[in-house]
Amino acid sequence: MLNGKNILLCVTGGIAVYKAVALTSKLTQTGANVKVIMSESAMQFVTPLSFQALSRNDVYIDTFDEKDSKKIAHIDLADWADLILIAPATANIIGKLANGIADDMISTTLLAATSPVWLAPAMNVHMYSHPAVMKNFDTLYQFGYRFVEPSEGYLACGYVGKGRLEEPEKIINHIADFFDGSKKVLKNKKVIVTAGPTREKIDPVRYLTNHSSGKMGYAIAEEAASLGADVRLVSGPVSIDAPAGVQLIKVESAEEMYQAVLSQYDDADIVIKTAAVADYKPKKVYKHKVKKKSGEEYLELERTKDILFELGKRKNKQVLIGFAAETEKLDDYAIGKLEKKNADMIVANNVTAEGAGFGTDTNIVTLYKRNGSIDHLPLMSKHEVAAKILDAANRLLKDEQK
Template identity: 70%
Template sequence: MSEKNILLCVSGGIAVYKACALTSKLVQNGYNVKVIMSESATKFVSPLTFQALSRNEVYTDTFIENNPEVIAHIDVADWADLIIVAPATANMIGKLANGIADDMISTTLLAATAPVWVAPAMNVHMYSHPAVQKNIQTLYQYGHRFIEPGEGYLACGYIGKGRLEEPEKIVELIHSHFNSLPLPLNGKKVLITAGPTKEKIDPVRYVTNHSSGKMGYALAEEAVKMGADVVLVSGADNTEVPAGVTFLKIESAEDMYNEVMKYYPQVDVVIKSAAVADYKPSLVYDKKVKKQDGNLMIEFERTKDILQELGKNKDRQFLVGFAAETNDLEKYALQKLERKNLDMIVGNNILEAGAGFSGDTNIVTIFHKDKSVKKLPLLSKHETAKEILGEIILKMGDD
C-alpha cells in the first residue's frame, strides 16, 4: 500500500486522540498519510503529534503556503487517493453539506475528486438531531460514504451512539477499498431493510413482531465486504451496526416506507429482509389508554406495502423480497415473487428448527423469477447472507 495516499481530516472533538492512533496504524500498514487539522482540533492535540506520526507536514491554515509552486489546499486534494474525515463533528458535517469553505478542511474537500469517507463522533443527541441527519443524507447523495459511529460510554457522560469507530476497523475498511482483487459488488449501491417495525397504540404501547434484524445486518456486513455502498434501514434494537454502512433507524412502517422510497432511485439492488407490519392501529391515542373493565377492541388498518410499491416503480433495480412462512412456503413465496414483480425471493419456514427470527442460523430457499430454485442447508446467518448475495451477483451478471 506504499503508493496509496490517505488524507486524514481531523476536526475538533475529544475523539481526536483516536485519529492519532489511526494515523499511526495507517503508516505502519504502508500508507502515505497527510493530515489537515481544524483550529478546534489543535486544542485537543498538537499538530506536532500528527507530524511525528505521519512524517509529513500538517496543514492547519488555508493561508499558510509553505511551497510557492503550488496552492496547498488544491495540491493536497489532488494528492489524495482517499480522504477520511475522522473525527467528523456536527459542525464539520454541516459545513461540508452546505458548501461552506472557511477553513483548510472544508476548502480542500470542495476541491477534492477522491472518495470521501466521513466518520462522525459526537454526543448521542447531537448525532440524532434532524439537522445533523439531514446533512448526513445530503453528503451521502453527494457521494460521500459514512463510517457509522459505535455505541458506548461517551466523553460527555452519556451512553449511546456517537463514538468514533475504532482505528483498527477503519484500517480494515481501507484495506478492502484498496484491495487489488476486483470485488463483485464494487460500485454497486445496495439498500437493505432489517428488523421489525413498531406501530404505536398510545405513548406507552405498540404492536410489533419477533424479528431481530440479524439476517439484514448480516447481509449489510457481507455486502460491504463485497465492495457495495450499503444503506441499511432498520427498526431493530440492540444490534451492532456493521462498519461502513449508511445507517437509518426507523420505527414505523410509514417511516421505513419514506426512507426506502427516498433512496430507491439511487440504488442498484434492494433486499427487503425487514418484517414490516401489515397493519397498524387506525387510531393512535395521544394519552395512555387506562385499564377498564371488559375487553379492549382495537381497529387496525393496512400499512403501505413497501415491496409492492418498489415492484411497481422498478426501473433498473434488482429487487429481492423475503417470505417468512409457517406453512406452504413454496406456494406463498412464488405467489409473492410474481405479485410484487420481484427478481428473487428468499423463503424460510420460521417454525423449522434453526430458522427462527432471533437465532444466529437460518434455513432458506431462494426462488428466482426464471423459475430456478436453490435450497440451502442450515447455515449461520452470515453464511446465508453470502449465499444470497452470490445468487444476486450471478443473476445480475446474466442480465
C-alpha cells in the same frame, strides 16, 4: 494493500482526536503516505506536532498558509489524495459539507476533492440521531461520500450509546478492503431493486398512489453498486436522482413494474423489492377528466398483480427479499408474508414509529429469514440499513450456492 497509498486525514474537533493520532501512526506503519489537516477546534485537544512527528509530513491548518509558493495547498492536497478520511467527523463539519460551506482549510479542500471521501463520525448519541444530522448524512451519501459507522459504548459526555469513533484498527481494515478489489463481494452478481411508489391512473389528471419516497430502495441500489454488483433499479416516480453505476428502469404502474422486473428476473442473483406497489387499481380508466357532480361518486377497484408472490412462484436460484410496511402486528404479518410469498427474507418496519416512516432519512427494521432467525436493527440511516440488508442477502446467496 495500503503501501504507497496517499491518505489525507482531516481531523476535526472532539475528544476522539486522540484516536486520530493513533490512526496516523498505524496508517504510516502500513506503508501509507499520510498528510494531515487539522481544524482549529482539533488543536484544542492535540497539537499539530503530534501528527507531524507520526506522519513525517507537514500538518496543514490555515488555508492561507502556503508552505510551497509553487502550489495552492488546498488544491494540491485534494489532487494528491487517493482517499480522504475525516476522523473524527463532528456534526459541524458534516453540516458544512452537506451545505457547501468552505470557511476553513478542511472544508475548502474537500470542496475541491475528486477522490473518495469517507467520514468517521464521533459525537454525542443524541446529536448523532438528530434529524438535521441524519438529513446531512443522507445528503452527503447522495453526493458520493461514505461513512465509517461509529460504534456503541461509553461516551466522553457520560452517555452510553452510539457515537464513539470507530477504533483505528477497524478503520484501517475498512480502508484496506476498499483498496482490495477482491472485497467487491457482489462482483459479477446481478441485483434487481424495486423502489418508490406506483401510480394507478383514474383519468388523465388523477391517479392512486402512496407516500413512498424511494429513498430506501435507492440507498440499497447504491450500496449494491459499491459492492461491485450489476444493479437494475426498477423505480416508480420519485424526486431523487439515480445513483452512479446503476441501470435505471423507470415505470409508473404496478403492471409496468411487474413486466420490468420479470424481464430481468431469470438471470438475477438477488432481488430486493422495496417498492410500495399499489394493491388495487381502478377497474375503469377514463379517457377524459371525470367532472365533479352533485352527490357521491364511487370508484370501483380491482387487484393488481402481487409481484413478490409471482416472483416467489418462479424462483429457482434467486435470493428473493421483500419489504413489509406495517402499522401493527409486525411479527405476524412479516412471518406470514415470508411463507406465503416464498421469499428468503422479509424486511419489515412499523411506519408509525418515529424515524421509520415514508420519506424519512432513517429507518428501524427487522429482518425475518426463512431459517427462523429474526434480527432487530436499531434506528439507522437508510444507507446503514442498506448495508445490513445486502450483507444478509450475500450470506443467503452463499448458502443458496452451497
